[in-house]
Amino acid sequence: MARNNVLYAQSGGVTPVINATACGVIETARANRGKIGKVFAGKDGIIGVLREELIDTSKERKADIAALRHTPGGAFGSCRYKLKGIEENQREYERLVEVFKAHDIGVFLYNGGGDSSDTAYKVSQISRKMGFPVQCLGVPKTIDNDLPITDNCPGFGSVAKYVAVSIMEASLDVESMASSSTRVFILEVMGRHAGWIAAAGGLAQRQAGDPPHVILFPEVTFDEKAFLAKVDKAVKKHGYCSVVVSEGVRGKDGKFLSDSGVRDAFGHAQLGGVAPVVAGLVKDKLGYKYHWAVSDYLQRSARHVASKTDVDQAYAMGKAAIELAIKGESGVMPVIERVSDDPYKWKSGVAQLSRMANKEKMMPKKFIAKDGMGITAAARRYLAPLIRGEDYPPYDRAGLPKYVRMKGVLAPKKLDPFDV
């Protein structure tokens, strides 16, 4: 590498382990001084790069960088901001290259999902076209687990573990009081398009009859009659019914169930909250007492119950990205390659960004039970290793996790301001 500074940016929704990837990037870069210079991090992601707000991670203490491994959220900030096509928005791409030039950036690492792969790929092309070629690499991250090629996406395993543990625990609660109290419990989880997270709830079932008894996927059109029949059967057989529902479940009209008429006090359609809609159905049609929970951001930030497999992989992807950069690679993304299911063995591999960009990996049909409301043995084989192992954050004397906050010192600006 001619220029050896690295620019790292987090993109899109954060995860319990995206900072573990940042930790892998920065620690591996620091272990390769001489080959790699400074690591800058875009403040709030790509927006910060455009604004030339670059956090100089060399100003952060070694112990604080190490603590990123166990800190949820996005330590440098992230954003939802998709660069448009080059034709429509050449100015932004050029700006990126100007910022790279000004700060002697030779490597751009974009830590995100499908959109980010696309952006990283485009940036690599335009930087070459502009005569300032930068090595652009993607680094995988998304709780949605919807990237192609990679075995799974860092972030997903920990959310999966949170959901499996939570539905297991809440079901024990419901079961112990069902004879005189709540009969149906509904847990809403994330997943607008793909049902991976909801599927993970199925890992709580260790034997036939275990909760959750019903899982609703965005891939399967909601069938009210079949759903109610299955709930009723579970209540009659087990005394209660435990349900995991994906936020993205749609009815026969193609609309999200969560949009199907819930009005707030002001008469506005209320967004989010498929669980109360499903609960209302249960009450109305079956008359059972119900409770519902919406885990929302809790599931996405619950570092306190992270999967060790996931943390290890998140770190490994950051490390692999720097190692690939040192080898001179560009236009690629490190990925997780599964070697075997059980014992679970995996290694770091490499994929072309052009093959990752803008493709969503949905749940294969063979992972969804015939009745559309559960998971199969094949799904279980795939999902099981991803929640294995515990990796607790350290706690302080007060009984709270010791999460780190970056100093976030910005590198001095060298360019004119730029409006984003």
Next chain:
Amino acid sequence: MARNNVLYAQSGGVTPVINATACGVIETARANRGKIGKVFAGKDGIIGVLREELIDTSKERKADIAALRHTPGGAFGSCRYKLKGIEENQREYERLVEVFKAHDIGVFLYNGGGDSSDTAYKVSQISRKMGFPVQCLGVPKTIDNDLPITDNCPGFGSVAKYVAVSIMEASLDVESMASSSTRVFILEVMGRHAGWIAAAGGLAQRQAGDPPHVILFPEVTFDEKAFLAKVDKAVKKHGYCSVVVSEGVRGKDGKFLSDSGVRDAFGHAQLGGVAPVVAGLVKDKLGYKYHWAVSDYLQRSARHVASKTDVDQAYAMGKAAIELAIKGESGVMPVIERVSDDPYKWKSGVAQLSRMANKEKMMPKKFIAKDGMGITAAARRYLAPLIRGEDYPPYDRAGLPKYVRMKGVLAPKKLDPFDV
């Protein structure tokens, strides 16, 4: 004690640690063979006692009893069933005494909150009146933390820890994306009458400006204008605002905010869910993007993030109940006595059931900040020790907690059936 069998029953909503109390009862009884005979547990609580469905805990393996210490839910089942006054319902009280007689029960331990104290007290009186005196003791339990006299209630500390950790983690998530995404995050927690659980969220604040920025208590009438002003101020100052809201918050009309007009798809008033109501207000009046979570049973069963202080106290209360029984006590409840705040020191004490029954301990005024939307230093001093220490359940190879299930062998019935 003339008759030395014990009957233990769990009552009302379960907690992450009520089984730790059961563990303390059974292990202490087993350590005192000779003084204590068998421990029976009412299946599904007092209902099982009335039905003569008594689980014979001597049939459970030692390791399984030990595992109760880390298993959430109610391992023998619980119920919401309040015995009426003796005048109205003498038949049920008499039935209890008949069951005691048939199974040679000398000690009745009722593990619950205020209602259960009342029941245990009445049972002790009637058993004496009926010439079959049974030692009746209460054992404290309630996540609501609303029992008088005792320093705190087993179950509360773990819920408090769950809420503090969860709002801390979710706030890190929100903060990292606030510049382009969600500005206001709202977490709904339990607490129909008392704001103890919501107050615990305040422990996540380590220094000024830390989240949560707003806490809404059932003790304080909701002031829409003041609330919105505080949210807006936090967003302007910190970039985002993190809110913990108690399910029991009421408006000026005295109605629960959660009942204030949310309608489901069928036009029914939707119960539960103050968070979406508050979120709707934020969107409508301030225009900020929001997210909300309702933790519901998750908070009440999250044994995976229990407080060690709480687990220790829950166990100690079960142990103390048996020790008090051996001493011949009746009409009392073991309680937690605080010796000092920091370092936190406590010991087991004893309270008269007649002083515990049907009294709710609300948050004292001095624990609520002047503006009604935060906690004071005094509250912090009281709450802080209760979430200290971690006490993880063991996990299996699959990455899930090893929660135990009782065999639940019933003692042979000796009486005629009884309709409950």
